Amino acid sequence: xxxxxxxxxxxxxxxxxxxxxxxxxxxxxxxxxxxxxxxxxxxxxxxxxxxxxxxxxxxxxxxxxxxxxxxxxxxxxxxxxxxxxxxxxxxxxxxxxxxxxxxxxxxxxxxxxxxxxxxxxxxxxxxxxxxxxxxxxxxxxxxxxxxxxxxxxxxxxxxxxxxxxxxxxxxxxxxxxxxxxxxxxxxxxxxxxxxxxxxxxxxxxxxxxxxxxxxxxxxxxxxxxxxxxxxxxxxxxxxxxxxxxxxxxxxxxxxxxxxxxxxxxxxxxxxxxxxxxxxxxxxxxxxxxxxxxxxxxxxxxxxxxxxxxxxxxxxxxxxxxxxxxxxxxxxxxxxxxxxxxxxxxxxxxxxxxxxxxxxxxxxxxxxxxxx
Numbered sequence: 170x171x172x173x174x175x176x177x178x179x180x181x182x183x184x185x186x187x188x189x190x191x192x193x194x195x196x197x198x199x200x201x202x203x204x205x206x207x208x209x210x211x212x213x214x215x216x217x218x219x220x221x222x223x224x225x226x227x228x229x230x231x232x233x234x235x236x237x238x239x240x241x242x243x244x245x246x247x248x249x250x251x252x253x254x255x256x257x258x259x260x261x262x263x264x265x266x267x268x269x270x271x272x273x274x275x276x277x278x279x280x281x282x283x284x285x286x287x288x289x290x291x292x293x294x295x296x297x298x299x300x301x302x303x304x305x306x307x308x309x310x311x312x313x314x315x316x317x318x319x320x321x322x323x324x325x326x327x328x329x330x331x332x333x334x335x336x337x338x339x340x341x342x343x344x345x346x347x348x349x350x351x352x353x354x355x356x357x358x359x360x361x362x363x364x365x366x367x368x369x370x371x372x373x374x375x376x377x378x379x380x381x382x383x384x385x386x387x388x389x390x391x392x393x394x395x396x397x398x399x400x401x402x403x404x405x406x407x408x409x410x411x412x413x414x415x416x417x418x419x420x421x422x423x424x425x426x427x428x429x430x431x432x433x434x435x436x437x438x439x440x441x442x443x444x445x446x447x448x449x450x451x452x453x454x455x456x457x458x459x460x461x462x463x464x465x466x467x468x469x470x471x472x473x474x475x476x477x478x479x480x481x482x483x484x485x486x487x488x489x490x491x492x493x494x495x496x497x498x499x500x501x502x503x504x505x506x507x508x509x510x511x512x513x514x515x516x517x518x519x520x521x522x523x524x525x526x527x528x529x530x531x532x533x534x535x536x537x538x539x540x
């Protein structure tokens with residue numbers, strides 16, 4: 170393949186996800202004011218855990234980092250990747266909205282049952298009348314569904330929306346003189362053509378990254394503070410040892426649904442922010458959206474598991490946190506098959522995360538018994 174560009178990077182997603190910061194036209198970058206210290210303390214027993222070993226054998230895996238407390242207890246890098254390489258986190262970025270929401274709630278500026286039009290009166294009919302909770306929980310029945318858009322018939326409305334969606338991200342070359350912004354795209358959406366409203370009475374996830382971007386717009390209005398400024402502060406909070414990037418749309422609005430690009434260790438530092446978020450018990454309580462083909466629930470930009478909280482990302486990304494065991498686990502992947510989100514791949518990662526939690530649960534019990 171010739172040099173990667175906006176035209177072709179998705180045809181070689183493994184390399185494209187590693188080079189996205191060199192391809193996208195608009196980015197925010199932060200070199201943290203203070204680096205969050207991580208201590209290498211590799212656990213040789215954990216390293217023999219079968220589920221983790223199985224992940225390390227996958228060619229699609231670029232990196233795995235497991236943190237317990239502030240210790241790096243497990244670390245693996247695939248061929249051609251290292252601790253200094255950056256990688257796109259894709260939709261594992263979405264919990265950025267959870268972290269920003271916690272700040273807004275703590276400041277008394279927003280409630281999750283508020284309706285979007287309270288903050289964005291000009292919002293279009295695809296979102297009008299929906300609550301913050303429903304928008305952040307993928308529980309809105311507008312016409313754009315990412316999971317079906319990639320197989321939509323050529324020339325259909327859904328295919329046109331997919332192209333507009335990717336163009337507004339900056340993932341495709343601009344067609345014409347005036348690139349569409351994420352917020353223009355949100356305003357253009359209509360309720361699902363197969364229903365009389367955008368109310369999702371079945372409470373089953375209708376996945377669309379634009380929902381997360383609308384939540385960022387709400388938070389900007391609620392806090393009366395540009396989203397770019399809020400995100401920049403959060404990027405400093407990550408405390409990265411390398412440069413942390415966040416892609417933006419053509420108007421400079423951060424893509425909090427998919428824009429983080431950073432090293433695997435800094436991805437883990439981002440996970441530490443999430444692990445230590447005081448709002449997670451409320452997320453667990455409020456998560457009611459059913460995930461198709463799963464027993465897990467989704468709410469407020471997080472998948473809620475029995476063992477903790479997670480978010481996957483297009484092409485093989487994953488962030489997992491368990492506050493009870495002080496664990497963070499992150500994965501970068503570059504899935505090379507036709508399906509960029511194979512269920513078996515993420516099932517294997519979820520099993521590995523559960524095994525790490527079980528390992529530290531057992532350690533805690535053994536220490537308790539000795540004391």
